[in-house]
Amino acid sequence: MSDAVLPPLTIVEVQHRVAAELTRIGPVIDQLGERFAAAGHELSLVGGPVRDAMLGRLQNDLDFTTSARPEETERLLAGWVDATWDMGRAFGTIGARIGQWQVEITTYRAETYDPTSRKPDVDFGDSLAGDLGRRDFTVNAMAVSVPGRGFEDPYGGLVDLANRVLRTPGRPEDSFSDDPLRMMRAARFAAQLGFTVAPEVVAAMTEMAGRIEIISAERVRDELVKLVCAPFPRLGLTLLVQTGLADHVLPELPALALESDEHHRHKDVYEHTLTVLEQAIALEERLGGEPDFVSRFAALMHDVGKPRTRRFETGGVVTFHHHDVVGAKMTRKRMQALRFSNAEIDAVSKLVELHLRFHGYGAGEWTDAAVRRYVRDAGDQLERLHILTRADCTTRNQRKADRLRRTYDSLEARIERLMQEEELASIRPDLDGAQIMAILDIAPGPRVGAAYKHLLELRMDRGPMSPEDARAALLAWAEANPEPGPES
Structure with a gap:
């Protein structure tokens, strides 16, 4: 993989960015944290929002992880948020809108995978550390607990983010075996963030590229679209080709x-x-x-x-x-x-x-x-x-x-x-279908379409014609192409 497109960050720079972002989103994350804490549950801002805060990328979509089960999350949100939805309930996720904020709150996960299956079997976990350990990359395995705003980084994501490097929390072979789509996500994040990909991750992607075949076409498509629309698509595409993933998806x-x-x-x-x-x-x-x-x-x-x-x-x-x-x-x-x-x-x-x-x-x-x-x-x-x-x-x-x-x-x-x-x-012919039928005294049918097509070609060749010239051209075409008589 080529050098990163963007220079490394300093830890101080990252800390300043996070502090500014937490101040911006504080009104919503602190109130949410207080509601869950009062009910005896843990709640943490996690994944992309934490990563993007460190990169100075502001957003109003906030992801949380919690010890609460989905039904308890719904109860805690009821009457406080503007709207809720539960399309992700099977994966432990409840979504909500709070003013300008879109939030998704997901119960701690401990997923297990069937190696031949396209979808994970979701089991609820019991700890934040366990939840972070099953995430795709270290830069997405950081969390900020709320309302106390304690920073959790058990896998060194902060250092990797400062160096703009993608690594997995555990062995990449285990991560990609669990969910082969993560190999596509590595290429997508490289394209979106301008990150390099750690050599051991590239090696695992190369060795396991064929496992992408078990992923549905729709999920592959969605990752490909995000990659192509990213700021640095050459980085992601080069990685797909280099590892052999492109041989399977494109x-x-x-x-x-x-x-x-x-x-x-x-x-x-x-x-x-x-x-x-x-x-x-x-x-x-x-x-x-x-x-x-x-x-x-x-x-x-x-x-x-x-x-x-x-x-x-x-x-x-x-x-x-x-x-x-x-x-x-x-x-x-x-x-x-x-x-x-x-x-x-x-x-x-x-x-x-x-x-x-x-x-x-x-x-x-x-x-x-x-x-x-x-x-x-x-x-x-x-x-x-x-x-x-x-x-x-x-x-x-x-x-x-x-x-x-x-x-x-x-x-x-x-x-x-x-x-x-x-x-x-x-662009249209100079006579429409109704005019053609009136001039030729014919009913709707294929002959009207043929005349229309002929006049369109004349329009393309000659440009606009006067109504008189268009009428004359239509009559000339009709004379040269008489309508077949009834079969005897």
Whole structure:
């Protein structure tokens, strides 16, 4: 694993951050602690909120662990919180909303796992130390007891957090055997926090990568989305490939490392892909600035068709003809296997299929009709297609990069002009279905659809037509394509 993206923290810096965060959240955590203590129960802020407080990452979602059983937690919250929910009751968790705060309170756990099962068997524990020992990483195995605010760190999470290192509380082999998804979480936390992963953890992930197969596709998908949308996705993706986990959850990615880029811009298409991803992230302000999974995943998948389409031509030239179409099909299949929504699958697949379309633009020779088709085919993914196409330029030749940028600037300017002149985003034929039926004196049916499609193509080729010209074009089409008579 590469060096941490961010520098180490000092213990004093961490302590100051925690003190400030505890002051901010004090009104809710102290009152909760007092209610549980009065009933004879322990309550501690635990896991992510403690870790994030040390990192200066403020949040209003607070996780607690307690000696109280779920039914007792519900009783203690009743009449004091704004709302409660118990979807996690089977795992000992009761959720609640207290003003601006979302809290989850979970009974101490002592989980046991069936090695062949996708889900843990949950047993309630009887101590905070035991609960912390079953957590995934030391930086998530720290707690602050309330209301006294005593700090609990039995596994050295504070030092690991200061050094930005991910370790497991016990042997990583035991942790990953209990819950193989923790291997994905290691990659996700590396991507989210900019942490390195301890060598023994990487070794265990490599040895046990195949155990991820018992985890449901939905859980793998959710971790992958969080990783891709994290601040440092290259760190997490590199770890998945390095350990062999990607061979099981996203095999298209490591396959790219075997392919030589046709322009010799990178040692392989894998490195090119990670660069495209980072460049796409840099352009996300065009979408509002928030992490955008669709554009990021399209960048990650845009060249996955290259391994299957690689051909060696005379003179040592390597080609990947139609890798866009092949890649779109592969992307759709992988996303279906990971149980993504149809909308996400359609969006990412469309972007992969269209990512080369711009390169037919050349020096700007496209007709307005070609520009209209580019916009029509992109549909509601046009802005993301702009991002992917620009990000896909990774040449080290600055003159070439500048030329490609200026050419795409020109295309976007033409699209904007046509948008203003023709309402391009909602392009329609110059006659609607009702008008077509009235002019041709026909009832609803396939012939109306065929006429509509013909007029849409004319609209793409010629631009807007007057009602008279559109009527004449429709009648000419009807004459050239007479309706078949009834069978004799």
